[in-house]
Amino acid sequence: MIPNLPAASAAGQPADWLTPGRFAVLLALLVGSAFPGVVLGVESFFHRDFGVLAYPTVVFHREAFWRGEVPLWNPLSHCGVPFLAQWGTMPLYPGALLYLLLPLPWSLNLFCLAHLWLGGWGLHALARRWGGDGFAAALAGVVFTFNGLAQACLIWPNYTVALGWMPWAVLLAERAAVEGGRLVPTAALVLALQLLAGAPELAGMTWLAAISLACVAPTPGAAAVHEAARNFFARRLGRLGSMLGLALALCAAQLLPFFDLLAQSQRATVASPEKWALPIWGWANLLAPLFRCEPTIQGAWFQQSQQFFGSLYLGAGVLTLAGLAPTRDRTPRVWCLLGLALLGYALAVGEASPLQRALGAVVPGWSAVRYPVKFILLTAFAAPLLAAPALAQLRRAPRPVAALAGVATTGVLALGGVLAWSVATEADTTRAQAMGMNTLTRLALLAPFWLGCAAWLRAGRWRRQWPGGLLALAALVVDYRLHLPHLTPTLPAGLLQPRPQSQAGLPRPGDGRVFITPAAEAALLHSRVADFTRDFAGKRLALWSNLNLLEGVAKVNGAATLRPRPQVELEAALYAATNAPDLPLLDFLGVTHCSAPGNPTEWVRRDTANPLVTAGQEPVFLAGAETLAAVLAADFDPRREVVLSPEVASRVTAKSTAQAGVKVVSLGANRIEFVVQATEPVLAVVAQTWHPNWRARVGGNAAPVWRANHAFQAVAVPPGVHRVELRYVDHAFRVGTVISALTAAALAGLGVARRKAAMRAAGNRGWR
Template sequence: MIDAKRASVGADPRSRPSSHLEAGRPQAAAPPDHPVPPIADRASAIAPYLVLALCSLVLFRDGLFGGTVFYERDTFLFYAPLGRWYAEQLQGGSLPLWMPLIFGGYPLFADGEIGMLYPLNLLLLPLLPSDGWLTPMRALHLFLAGAFMHAFLRTLGAGRWGALVGGLVFAFGSFFITQIQHENLVRSAVWLPLILLCVERALRTDGWARQRYLVLGGLALAVAALGLHVQPIAMTLLALGLYTTYRVVVGPIAGRPWERVLLLVWAPGLVTAVGLGGAAVQLLPLFELGRTSYRGPGLIYDLATAWPLRWQNLPTVVFPYLFRLDDGRYITLWQQWETFLYVGMAPLGLGLLAVLFARRRIVPFFVLIGLFGLLVGLVEQSPLNVYRLLWGLPGFSSLRAPGRFAYLIVFAAAGLAAFGMDWLASRRRRSSLGAAAGLSILAGAGGLAWLVVAFRTRLLADPVRWNRLIDEEYVGTRHEYAWLEGSMVYEHLVAALDLADPKIALSVGLLAACGLLVMAWALWPRQGAAWATALVTLVAGDLLVFGYDFHPRAPLAELVRPAPVTSFLAEVAGHDTVGADFQPAPIGDAALWTSGRALADSALPALEPNRLMYADVPSLGGYSSLQSQRHFEYWSNADRQKDVLLDLGSVRHVIVADPPTDVALLAGTAYRPHHPIFNGAAANQTGQARFAIEPFRTVEVRVLGTLADGVHLEDGVAVAEVHLVGRDGARHTLTLRAGLDLAENSYERPYIRSVVRHFQPPVAATVPDIDQTGATVQVNLYRSSFAVDPLDVEQVEIRHVQPRGQTRIFGLGLVDPTGTVRSIFAADREKFRPVFRDGGLVVLENGAAFPRAYVVSEAIARRSRTEESALPRLALRPFDAARQVILEDGPFDGLRVVEQLSAWEVGLGGREHLSPGSAPPGPHPRVDDLATDHVRIDVPDGPGGYLVLADTYHRGWKARVDGAEAPVYLANFLFRAIGLPPGPHTVDFVFDPLSLRLGRAISLATLAFALLVALVPSAWSWGGRSRR
């Protein structure tokens, strides 16, 4: 028997704070036999935080000292470019509400993902390089995650060694590591332990001190909510409710017995109220913006349950690299960073010790919250589909990725590992129970090795059966990757499940090492400090190796380096056109974009959304999780058809592949299935399109097309004309007829077939389309061919000639005498002029682009959402974009407007065809961006009408005409407009949303309340002391 005086260092009573959660009645700690000097005591208290900081520095060393970052697509498409722009604004003394460079303008503050009001961003981003903030902030937040968890566990009574292990697991376990590229998610998630710490302190005190702690927890929640990612906040609120309920039920709680019932509601209620109230300045604008996105009405269940945890992928708990291919791809059923679970091998053993042996009232809570997170994350695979219940709650229906509930599982694993380590440290004498536990963990490692060998043997013994099982039970289940095949999974498992594989051997070895260290500690407790150090090193090393190897790494400068085409567009900013003699100036500060925006074709991976931001090039496109539904519909139509919607968006430059890469081939004619070259209607600028090419000797023309809304067309009636114009001016006209060359695109549908009035020619192919419900469907293409007299064609003109319905042409091929086909694409439109080529890309200057601001004479009112959307009216109904604007968001009191329905009946006064590319006549207003949130427009003298600004609409924009307020209308489906009286005017648009002002007032009131709670009792106490 070992004397108590020779107990291990890890069991020093000073290493564990007193806790109300110890088994049995709380007891005062016995004084140590050899008092620890205060300096040494303080050093030992600081040491765990230094270890956590060191681990964070080691993990992020490449980024901190070499500029290399862990990345995924969101890193270089969203957080790096938008964060750089935000940091530059802060360093310039501005807190921007509006981002002018994406989506034709976007309320980036309301979006919240950059965390513009997040306190650490406000404090540190002005001090860090605008292009170098990413890694320091990541390193800081993982340190904070570990530090907060350590402090929380110490408050619960864990010793320093146990709390350190818990902090390591929480900070460097799979959740924060796999999600590190989602900066906002990490910012919001690290604060949970601090919030629960404050609640725990509140439950241990009574009176006014309790309210102080609850308010402090609410302020921590407010900081997390300013992060801003909604899902960690939702999980934090669930954890808050579960923790408070558990603690109140299990006890002990300071105060009177009846207070328990009140605390069940009061404690989480006050924390939540202060937290959400303090962050209202961010949350209310976010709510307003979210309602305009596809998430606004809530997600359907199938979409909400994308990226769940799957039991088939839970082996990552012990073999984190099992599903990773040699090329870095993962064959998990869903995206790996959303559905991954790994907390280290030693923490699994330590957690088992806590469950079996640690007599702490708090241990069952960690078990319960871990099981809760697993049940939610597994969705329908769990015995009880808890996620479906949550999906019905307000707010939860707008969230996706239930696999992120791994957050609570990792949190639980951290707590259990901490108390398992703490139980081990409390063994002051040689412990046969501890030795048996270590031996069990060692046996578990042996069992794990046996399972690897046995399973691989079975895979090799019957490949046919296992391939079938994998096809049925793995690939046959709902999953994300279209390229995933059963044979691929089988072959990879056979290769990976091998004890000779270093990564498999590492997992087995780590668990075995944990068992050996537990046995050693139990048998030789005098060396407790050495065993504790070894176990901490084992945990840290395991998690850091995992964290360093999970994401790809690259220099940030390379990830966000502008492509040559992007640099070119930045250089031509401010020039109305680009002539052959244009000499680009050196890239400097972003110039005011007076010549319009750019739009990269959606089929260009090298210019994915937001990549134009690398050189501050404004774009009609963009990427954000809260893109408005209106913008998506407008952008997708403009991108698909390159017609009047592109022009109205003030898109001066279009970047496309040269030649197109996403083509299909039919009868030698190339076409883009998602991109018709013509989608025209009568009395609209889309009804006529001209294409200019180099002279091409033509003896045959092949057309691939279809009809929409043409069921009324009689068989044989002329629908559209194709005019061929030769180099010598000679013209040849081809007529496309219903029932012979074209037919209704959804002819087979019963409700169409019953009313259609023309025959159906043979279907040549199908192309994707979107039906009225938003679902993707396949529609018909029809092929026709026309022989023509030899003609050197240099211009092709397509016209829709019927007053109703639309003609859609996807492919048009000119055939020469040798059979060579010259296919026409949207890039051949006459309005486009190539101005730059590089690496298979071409920049087209759009000569038909409208100016950013212009004046029209007539407005059409869409008074109700029950009327047909303005979008088809712009492109497929009678509408003259050069002199009309469609207004929404009335009332329209005092305006002379044409009612939408009557305007459709009247049409455009017999003008069946409008010239394509007809912009309003000049002179045009001058636009100056005085700030990101302030646009000034000088309108020249004129007869008045309606000023249209081709910047994205938001109800937060206010307008003043010569200092007098004027209503701002939603114009042309996406943009802004105001009414103008005759004469010259100065118009100011200022972004000042009501949601921000209201949220600011609530946040200030909440902070005032928090200050009152903090100061008033102190003032009373001070006054009492003075009187005494």
């Protein structure tokens, strides 16, 4: 897949010592040396979403894989929620085989670092193609791999995957748009791999960058004359459209279920309030990591206005070189990159930007983007690609070292200005001192970086170039790894091993659920435990976020991004109730354990929980908000009544009867089977989230699944003994799988046909 790159320098110019292959090895060594314990498997990432959200999701996926199941549905969180259709779970990403087959958590850590390395190598290839200088391209690759944003994204494996493929997607899309041919399906494949990571905003940024840069790319050689005779702009857009269409078709198995869930989720009808936008002054954090940041009790630092990214740091050296690029290289590509960098910042500040407000008014679905700060990743992509040609152009200056000294002085003055601004405005002495020491350290580490660059500029032969180049790259890596305390902390890997707690008295799936009380949820969210080990161990005991998936315990809430709207409404109302642990609704939900008052890591048993499936309740018909109020009422009796919509009243013949029995025959993630015995028509009520993909068969005949008790399931069962089967049937996934398979087969067949045609053509030339 690695494209054929042009020579990095003209004949006689000794700038080619850092070839793509050598850089790949060097970058792998740098990544390994930066995270040695993680690579060896003795330590593991865990901080923030990695440990409590991403890692348990991977464990759930892995267990389904080894059971031979497609993980369509997660029955353990939110009383049941779609799994495959979520963004970010990566069930169809081919690279997931790494952590599905190899031991956890080491394999997931390696998976993340491998994609971090892939992204840096890809940006090196992209910068090398554009700038033609090995060291400048290497600098761009190292910056993309180790900058603060890239390290901050390690807590989300899907973001790391999307970043890893981003440079390759832009590179191959540009080549395919210019050259056409077999590069079009190759670029489509890479775009599809990034889409399967499940990071929609990053995919959108990648497509924007790819289309923009492909449209301004020069056409090399004789092809330029040929293309100039035609409407080259239309041809390029046509090829780009083909790439995107093929990528979407290849990902249909993932995208169709996702859009189906999105349409039914809380994000579809209610505009999400903006959260965690970059402040207008946030540009200062690109230079000084601790500017206007606050420490947590565990020693990590975050901006006062957003806690999505743990770091935004790019560094004064890189940013001053990036700012120099338009003055040294006035090609359309450089101006396009500058525009992308500024656009990323303008979108990241959220509603403070007129552009963000305008897009929210005219672009459908823009309200689903909750965290505008994500768009700063576009700036982080463009900045090293601007720095690379600027550094390469300095070599051609009459006095390159003097020119570099001017750039270095600008960077030092900018960083000093931010420090002075902080001293003048920071009222907290402790934060001011930490900011000052951190910024002075950044200034100190700029010295070896600029000295290495100067040595590289002065050297004539490659044997004299590489020591200076390696010094500059090493200074960058050290600066990025040390720029912020506790950005990527680790724990002993053994602390993340799954340990099912069913032996400790917690319910097994199907036997009941646990309920984290609102007070316990708030205490866990705003944990005051300073020690990382104790904090993570406590959250595991409390089954917080997705950690219940590690233990195989079902619970009422969870951490899924997209959920059916009725379930979201009920869960929000339940957690807003002041008497939530005492509500009869918890009996219906099968809650056997609640968080202990005053200690979220302990559990108090409840002995009034209903089974997962009950029958014989009297139907009560209420609409809208009345349904929610009824099931949250203190006098709600889930053993005697079930609340349904008035829309189904004419089809319900069930009556209240005490002579109804239910026996669960089998229970799986995507299927429930039980037997109902009743003397009259009854409703079988299932305390599982209602979703239209759940289909029922009663005695072998199809039956509707009605929404009951606002967000759950009910099936009508006639008198007698009847076997009822509930199965999760995702037609969007099935249709998407057919589309993806046919597209992949067509591309494979086209590739084979082209290869045979090329071999025949080569044979004919040889015969002549």
